[in-house]
Amino acid sequence: MTGPTTYFDPTHLDELPAKTADLVRRRIAVLGPAYRLFYREPVEFVRGERAHLFDRDGNHYLDAYNNVPSVGHAHPRVVAAIAEQAARLNTHTRYLDAATVAYAEDLLSTFPAHLGNVMFTCTGSEANDLALRIAKVATGGTGVIVTWNAYHGVTTEVAGVSPSLVGIEGLAPWARAVRAPVPAADGGADIAEAVRATLGELEILGLKPAALLVDTVFASDGVHPDLPGLAEAVAAVRKAGGLFIADEVQPGFGRLGSEVPGAQLWGFERPGFGKLGIEPDLVTIGKPMGNGHPIAAVVARPELTAAFAARSRYFNTFGGNPVAIAAAQATLDVLRDEDLPGNAARVGRRLAEGIRSLPFVAEVRGSGLFLGVDLVGPDGTPDEGFTLDVVDAMRQRRVLLATAGSGNTTLKIRPPLPFDHADADRLLEELAAVLAGRR
Amino acid sequence: MTGPTTYFDPTHLDELPAKTADLVRRRIAVLGPAYRLFYREPVEFVRGERAHLFDRDGNHYLDAYNNVPSVGHAHPRVVAAIAEQAARLNTHTRYLDAATVAYAEDLLSTFPAHLGNVMFTCTGSEANDLALRIAKVATGGTGVIVTWNAYHGVTTEVAGVSPSLVGIEGLAPWARAVRAPVPAADGGADIAEAVRATLGELEILGLKPAALLVDTVFASDGVHPDLPGLAEAVAAVRKAGGLFIADEVQPGFGRLGSEVPGAQLWGFERPGFGKLGIEPDLVTIGKPMGNGHPIAAVVARPELTAAFAARSRYFNTFGGNPVAIAAAQATLDVLRDEDLPGNAARVGRRLAEGIRSLPFVAEVRGSGLFLGVDLVGPDGTPDEGFTLDVVDAMRQRRVLLATAGSGNTTLKIRPPLPFDHADADRLLEELAAVLAGRR
Numbered sequence A, B: 001m002t003g004p005t006t007y008f009d010p011t012h013l014d015e016l017p018a019k020t021a022d023l024v025r026r027r028i029a030v031l032g033p034a035y036r037l038f039y040r041e042p043v044e045f046v047r048g049e050r051a052h053l054f055d056r057d058g059n060h061y062l063d064a065y066n067n068v069p070s071v072g073h074a075h076p077r078v079v080a081a082i083a084e085q086a087a088r089l090n091t092h093t094r095y096l097d098a099a100t101v102a103y104a105e106d107l108l109s110t111f112p113a114h115l116g117n118v119m120f121t122c123t124g125s126e127a128n129d130l131a132l133r134i135a136k137v138a139t140g141g142t143g144v145i146v147t148w149n150a151y152h153g154v155t156t157e158v159a160g161v162s163p164s165l166v167g168i169e170g171l172a173p174w175a176r177a178v179r180a181p182v183p184a185a186d187g188g189a190d191i192a193e194a195v196r197a198t199l200g201e202l203e204i205l206g207l208k209p210a211a212l213l214v215d216t217v218f219a220s221d222g223v224h225p226d227l228p229g230l231a232e233a234v235a236a237v238r239k240a241g242g243l244f245i246a247d248e249v250q251p252g253f254g255r256l257g258s259e260v261p262g263a264q265l266w267g268f269e270r271p272g273f274g275k276l277g278i279e280p281d282l283v284t285i286g287k288p289m290g291n292g293h294p295i296a297a298v299v300a301r302p303e304l305t306a307a308f309a310a311r312s313r314y315f316n317t318f319g320g321n322p323v324a325i326a327a328a329q330a331t332l333d334v335l336r337d338e339d340l341p342g343n344a345a346r347v348g349r350r351l352a353e354g355i356r357s358l359p360f361v362a363e364v365r366g367s368g369l370f371l372g373v374d375l376v377g378p379d380g381t382p383d384e385g386f387t388l389d390v391v392d393a394m395r396q397r398r399v400l401l402a403t404a405g406s407g408n409t410t411l412k413i414r415p416p417l418p419f420d421h422a423d424a425d426r427l428l429e430e431l432a433a434v435l436a437g438r439r
Helices: A010-015 A018-031 A076-088 A098-108 A124-139 A191-205 A230-239 A302-309 A322-337 A340-356 A384-396 A421-436 B010-015 B018-031 B076-088 B098-108 B124-139 B191-205 B230-239 B302-309 B322-337 B340-356 B384-396 B421-436
Strands: A045-049 A052-055 A060-063 A117-121 A143-147 A175-178 A209-215 A243-247 A282-285 A296-300 A361-367 A370-375 A402-404 A410-413 B045-049 B052-055 B060-063 B117-121 B143-147 B175-178 B209-215 B243-247 B282-285 B296-300 B361-367 B370-375 B402-404 B410-413
Touching: A010 A018, A018 B098, A018 B117, A045 B076, A060 A421, A076 A322, A076 B045, A076 B076, A098 A117, A098 A296, A098 A322, A098 B018, A117 A124, A117 A302, A117 B018, A124 A209, A124 A243, A124 A282, A124 A296, A124 A302, A124 B124, A143 A191, A175 A191, A191 A209, A191 A230, A209 A230, A230 A243, A296 A302, A322 A340, A340 A361, A340 A370, A340 A421, A370 A384, A384 A402, A384 A410, A384 A421, B010 B018, B060 B421, B076 B322, B098 B117, B098 B296, B098 B322, B117 B124, B117 B302, B124 B209, B124 B243, B124 B282, B124 B296, B124 B302, B143 B191, B175 B191, B191 B209, B191 B230, B209 B230, B230 B243, B296 B302, B322 B340, B340 B361, B340 B370, B340 B421, B370 B384, B384 B402, B384 B410, B384 B421
Parallel strands: A143 A175, A143 A209, A209 A243, A243 A282, B143 B175, B143 B209, B209 B243, B243 B282
Antiparallel strands: A045 A052, A052 A060, A117 A296, A282 A296, A361 A370, A370 A410, A402 A410, B045 B052, B052 B060, B117 B296, B282 B296, B361 B370, B370 B410, B402 B410
16 A cells, blocks of 8 residues: 555545535545545546536636546547447447447557457456456466556456555565666666566566566656666566566557657657567557546457467457447547647647756656656655645646655656647646745 | 357358458457357347347347346436536546435445445446455455356456356366356255355365355356355355355346335345345445446445455546446436336246246246246257257347356346336247247
8 A cells, every 4th residue: 555645634524615524524434435535625526628627616727637538528529429329329249340340450550560459348457457367378377577666457466466556565476576667776676687586586486477567657656758678678578488568558549749640659669668679468558548438458469369268258248338439439539630649749848848947856757748757855855745745735726736656756747638838838837836835 | 168159150250141251350350269249140239229229231129138238228318417427527536526426325325224335346347356355355364155157257356256257177266166056956056055065165275265256146057036045155154254245247226126116126135035134245236337338336334345445545547437427327317217127027027927838948037137048958958059049049030138057058038127018028929939940
């Protein structure tokens, strides 16, 4: 379980406005204590468009956090596609559906040719769970290697490879987390070296590796788009009989920006990855795939789905149903038609530059509209309390952000992709004001 | 992996009409070989209403299979609720949302008071996975007992307790399937006796039981709404420190019928269960919850969610998002306003009576609009080939059915709940004609 973050603390219920306190109280009564609310003062939104959200009183928030409504909140083309298909029919993948086949073909055309199959799920958790099932069947191995503060989802299987959720001590017996990417000062290791050491440990235990599973932007590890040593780590895993699974649930669908309109949707294709020649065996995609409608998928080498099919049939009741496919097709169409990957590259670059000039900023990493901003406190060292205060001060100024990384000293900036230059300017202005107030 | 069933066999591709063959070929190329299509001749639907489906050529099918669009295909109130909310906003449960809290309260009001919390997921698989995570944390046990041909979903964890998917040999090391409900002639045992024996085995192995997990209508085991010995089995599990999880993904939301309008939505509340005084510790719900929109949930005793929350926070990106909640609220409203549980009781009773009078019918079990019909072949014994032929002959007559049970000798009848007397008459007429043709 991760440490303190910008969640509401229920012991402070009485400090909230009466109407908010009442709703929070009713919510805790029915949803129970495992659910969290963002921010010291939770917020209730009622309407959204592009990167903008509005609360019940009409207050206007800038959304620099939500990566799921990736082509913009309530995008009219996606909404129309959902409404139109829902009004006609919503069944499942055991009947033929021409639109499902067409979407699968369209989606696969954005991947390298060796990734020729797609299997639909509803959530990124289910996609990672299925990818691990496939990898284990195909390799005969069980060992899975992830990074130090990885998050891959909430099913039992993938919670077991998500140290950011369950802690290192909560990992599954067959899972290992490498101390990367972690700053060397905090005991971090080069990922190639760390993976090789872990493979040696697995071998001693007689655990055959099934896969190295990484988020290609290392989001929960603090956003590290270019990780030296990764190609070497992948080669070592392959040599030991394991596969490389690219978790594109967060970085995928153009968020990392593209200089070529619509051409580069995936983290593993970025120059920082691509020049390394790393091509994944399995890719998982999700969150932004239907702009908020539940749909996710595993993209795989056909040899792997064949190995899986020899052992098990596959069906997911809602996975890739006609309404989900309509949402996903409209989302992909909008992404290309509005060249949102290009916008992400342009606006992200300017935003990163602007942030670099602010006080308390130690480093800005990232790509496109996925930025990790390392802050330092007044004494010049990383400071969790300081960073969380900044996030909450920004929320008070109606700009939504979060933190990334195990230490909660990195700001995570990850807005809907129609985030434009005016939005970037508003974010910069408010962040400058918040940081200036801390000198 | 289950045996032959009414799936399309790709080696017969060339026997299909050319246009169908082309689409099937393209589908296999992109979705891979783990996906299955229903029927020897697959079908493509383009529109639906109530219990009726229409293919591309305007042919009119009677749907006696699909339990997900439970209040009827493309129900206008559900469609309007989805469209309206999607056009305004779709976020997640880390912001406040009054409608989410109101739906949770409404839903919980249909359960016994001790089941006071609900946690939202996207799929029944995720709900069963989460219920097992909660049960294991709360009891400190790991053993899970299920029935002989149970199906509880597709994540790694719940596939490991789904013998109908992975076979008895594919069960997780901590899972056990009891030989019930299986006819005594096939080695079946009284469930109480079988569960006691399994608990004894677990004790010898040092495996503490976490839960007995059963579908309350034993759907994939062949539909057994009244299972003698179940109360005793539950008591034995509780005595050994385990919990009782009712999987209501298939029987729930009124499918089993109610004599009291809108009052009885759950399988564990049926007279056959209720008179036994069995109250579950955890309930999982899913499929019909949003009438096809992906939403599912775990309903739990608050002590159990508290034990879970002490170990882990909970968040599911799409689970219970505002559009999913709008779909679920509209579905629940329609279910009550149109008294579909009452309709299920009335029409189901008449349908069961009608089927009992047909040839080749050995037994009709069920409740409401969930019927299991044991067929026998011309020699008077259960006959898989005969039953599958009947299902395919019905599809040729445009009535959709499937099979249940490990032997595929039970017809499964499970239509959308607005199935009316005219629909029942059409089903009876076509089934009579198909069976008469086999004398």
